[in-house]
Structure formats: C-alpha cells, structure tokens
Amino acid sequence: MNVRRGRNFLQTPGPTNIPDRVLRAMHQPAWEYSGPDFVELARQTLMDIRPIFKTDGEVFIYASNGHGGWEAALANILAPGDKVLVPETGVFSFAWADMAQRMGLEFDTIPNDWRHGIDPNKVEAALRADTKGEYRAVLMIHTETATGVTSDVQAVRQAMDAAGHEALLVVDVIASLACTDFRMDEWGVDVAVGGSQKGLMCPPGLGFNAVNDRAKAAGSNAGAPRSYWDWRTREMNKNPEAYRWFAGTAPEHMIFALREALDMLAEEGLDAAFARHRRLGDATRAAVDAWGTGGVMEINALVPEERAESITTIRMGDNFEIKPFQHILREKFNVAVGGGLGALDGKSFRIGHMGDINEPMILGTLASVEAVFDILALPHGDGALTAAIASLSAAHKE
Numbered sequence: 150m151n152v153r154r155g156r157n158f159l160q161t162p163g164p165t166n167i168p169d170r171v172l173r174a175m176h177q178p179a180w181e182y183s184g185p186d187f188v189e190l191a192r193q194t195l196m197d198i199r200p201i202f203k204t205d206g207e208v209f210i211y212a213s214n215g216h217g218g219w220e221a222a223l224a225n226i227l228a229p230g231d232k233v234l235v236p237e238t239g240v241f242s243f244a245w246a247d248m249a250q251r252m253g254l255e256f257d258t259i260p261n262d263w264r265h266g267i268d269p270n271k272v273e274a275a276l277r278a279d280t281k282g283e284y285r286a287v288l289m290i291h292t293e294t295a296t297g298v299t300s301d302v303q304a305v306r307q308a309m310d311a312a313g314h315e316a317l318l319v320v321d322v323i324a325s326l327a328c329t330d331f332r333m334d335e336w337g338v339d340v341a342v343g344g345s346q347k348g349l350m351c352p353p354g355l356g357f358n359a360v361n362d363r364a365k366a367a368g369s370n371a372g373a374p375r376s377y378w379d380w381r382t383r384e385m386n387k388n389p390e391a392y393r394w395f396a397g398t399a400p401e402h403m404i405f406a407l408r409e410a411l412d413m414l415a416e417e418g419l420d421a422a423f424a425r426h427r428r429l430g431d432a433t434r435a436a437v438d439a440w441g442t443g444g445v446m447e448i449n450a451l452v453p454e455e456r457a458e459s460i461t462t463i464r465m466g467d468n469f470e471i472k473p474f475q476h477i478l479r480e481k482f483n484v485a486v487g488g489g490l491g492a493l494d495g496k497s498f499r500i501g502h503m504g505d506i507n508e509p510m511i512l513g514t515l516a517s518v519e520a521v522f523d524i525l526a527l528p529h530g531d532g533a534l535t536a537a538i539a540s541l542s543a544a545h546k547e
C-alpha cells in the first residue's frame with residue numbers, strides 16, 4: 150500500500166485546506182437549536198459575515214454548496230420567462246446560465262476568449278441595445294475559477310449605470326471572497342453569492358446570499374415560487390426564532406466552523422489576507438513565467454491586472470494529459486491540484502492559492518509540480534523556484 154505521510158497539500162481551487170482551529174471548533178456535540186447560546190451564536194455569525202462582503206445588507210446562509218447560493222439568488226429575484234444577461238467568463242458562467250435556463254429564465258451572453266475579463270463596454274452596449282428593458286439582472290462571475298481571470302465588478306456596475314439600465318447586478322464571489330477585495334455596497338452590487346469552502350477556509354456545505362435593499366424589494370413582490378431559498382421568511386429582524394433564519398434546523402457545525410473562520414480573518418485583517426493571497430499568487434506566477442521560458446507553459450490570464458489572486462490556470466499546450474500528472478503528484482508528493490475545465494480541459498491545470506495557506510505550502514507545491522514535469526519529461530524553463538523565492542522575499546522586504 151502506498152502510505153501518504155505528512156500533510157496533504159490541497160492546492161485545488163476548492164475545497165481548500167481547513168485550519169485545525171476550524172476543525173476543532175466543529176468537534177463538539179450539537180447544541181439545543183432554540184437555546185439562547187445557539188441563537189446568539191447564529192445572530193453574531195450572520196452579522197459578522199457582513200464585513201467580509203463589505204456590506205451593511207443582510208446575508209442569508211444556506212445549508213448548500215455554491216450552486217445552492219446561485220439558485221437562491223435566481224429564485225428570489227427572477228421568475229420563469231424573465232431574461233438575464235450572463236457575460237461569458239468560462240465554465241462557471243456557462244453553468245450558471247444553464248441553471249437559469251433550467252429555472253425557466255431566458256439568457257443572453259457576451260462571448261469571451263477565456264483569457265480576458267468581462268469587457269464593460271460590451272456590457273454597456275448589450276444593455277443599451279435592450280431598449281425595452283427586458284434584462285432583469287446581469288449575472289457575473291468575479292473570479293472565474295476555470296480560467297484564473299478576475300473581472301472588474303466596479304467597471305461592470307459603471308457600465309450598467311452608463312447605459313441607464315435597471316437590471317440588478319448579481320455577482321458570484323465564491324472564488325474571490327476573503328481572497329480579493331470585494332466591496333458590495335461601494336460598488337453597487339445588489340446580490341453577492343458566496344460559498345464556504347474556498348477563501349473562507351470552511352468545509353463545503355454553506356452557500357451565502359448577501360442582499361441589498363434594492364434586491365430585497367425586487368424579491369418581495371417577484372421571483373419564482375420558492376420556499377427553502379426564500380429570503381423573506383429568513384429575515385432576522387422579522388423572526389425572533391433562529392430556526393426561521395435557516396428555514397429549519399441550522400447546519401450548526403458549519404456555523405461553528407464559520408464562526409471560527411470569521412474570527413481568524415478578523416485577527417489577520419482582511420487587507421492582510423488579501424496581501425497574503427497576492428504574495429502567494431505572485432510567487433506562483435513568477436514560477437510559471439520561468440517554466441514558460443523553456444516550454445509551452447504559460448499563465449492563461451493574459452492581462453496581468455486580471456490575474457486572479459486566488460487561483461492560477463496554467464496552459465500546457467494541446468494533448469496535455471492531466472490524469473498521470475495528477476496521479477503522480479497525489480501518490481508521490483501528496484499534493485492535489487485542479488485539472489483543466491471546459492475548453493481548457495486537456496490543455497491546462499490549476500493551482501489554487503486560496504484560503505489557509507502560507508509560503509512554504511506554495512513553495513512545496515511549486516517544487517512538487519516541477520518534479521512531476523521532470524518525471525513526465527515535460528519540457529520547462531529553469532529557475533522557477535528561485536523566481537518564486539525571490540518574489541516572496543521581495544514582498545516581505547517591503
């Protein structure tokens with residue numbers, strides 16, 4: 150039997166490494182759900198997650214994954230027959246648009262080459278062309294986890310305003326929350342959708358909807374037939390019973406985990422967490438650039454400012470075989486990385502640098518990846534680790 154010793158390096162773009170503190174917080178019996186202790190914990194957690202979205206609006210927590218958060222957002226503000234604009238970013242924009250279609254919505258998209266962020270000018274043009282005001286919402290992915298590209302949320306908002314369009318702005322921040330600056334209120338985002346298992350360092354199992362008053366108003370008289378997802382029956386100030394905030398028994402252990410993760414983020418400070426993600430992202434990018442000097446490897450995201458702080462997608466040229474690559478990394482090095490998705494399947498792999506990770510974890514990952522390149526005789530340039538180390542030491546000297 151192949152025994153894997155030491156820590157597993159879970160460098161996938163979700164789920165991510167769960168800190169011991171979060172694991173320990175979950176290691177306890179269930180609590181009486183209507184007792185004052187749990188009600189207070191739930192209230193505090195629902196309040197303390199708001200600053201993570203930089204919003205004063207309400208955040209609803211679902212026992213679901215990110216897809217549940219997506220469905221919740223759509224069900225609350227949109228009814229079958231409504232139309233949405235979903236600018237293409239990659240696999241996740243397609244999946245969300247597909248969900249919208251299954252829920253009876255119509256959608257239009259704005260094509261994208263998967264190497265650039267959303268073009269705000271094209272969003273403005275699409276909205277201007279919608280002279281009848283049919284689009285009820287724009288659904289955008291902040292950080293597209295297939296491509297490693299982060300789009301400019303504020304620029305999209307400005308484009309919507311410039312077009313004078315009434316559509317709501319709904320943003321998927323599942324892969325960016327607590328990794329990259331996101332300012333829901335300042336940027337005029339109406340609904341933000343999050344998940345627990347990426348930058349928030351928790352197990353998979355929670356979906357979030359952060360909601361401003363405009364979205365709440367849209368949801369109070371419209372939306373699809375809904376029950377579990379319904380924001381209206383979950384509102385904290387309308388319900389003394391914590392039971393209702395979760396539409397039934399709360400996922401208590403996930404709340405224990407989230408509480409601990411929020412404390413950890415508060416101790417570190419959000420800005421410090423963003424800087425850490427940038428540092429580890431820069432080190433990863435420096436390594437990929439060095440590999441690229443002697444092979445086909447390159448960072449998928451073409452525009453440096455659009456490169457995601459939480460994940461790097463590395464293009465490997467055609468006919469790249471991901472299975473043996475991941476197999477050797479997993480079995481010999483105890484490292485997990487993501488495969489290519491959608492149009493990038495068979496051409497790329499992905500290194501997640503999100504959540505509870507530090508410098509030696511990213512250096513260990515990069516070193517292990519390079520060793521597997523050598524095992525598989527994949528040509529690459531030299532000096533990747535040296536470049537990553539230089540990037541980290543420069544960042545820490547500042």
Ligand SMILES: *Cc1c(COP(=O)(O)O)cnc(C)c1O
Nearest residue numbers: 214215216241292294323324344
């Ligand atoms: C991971 C991810 C999702 C899907 O989340 P699940 O928890 O797997 O449903 C959606 N959007 C983005 C941008 C993601 O990174």
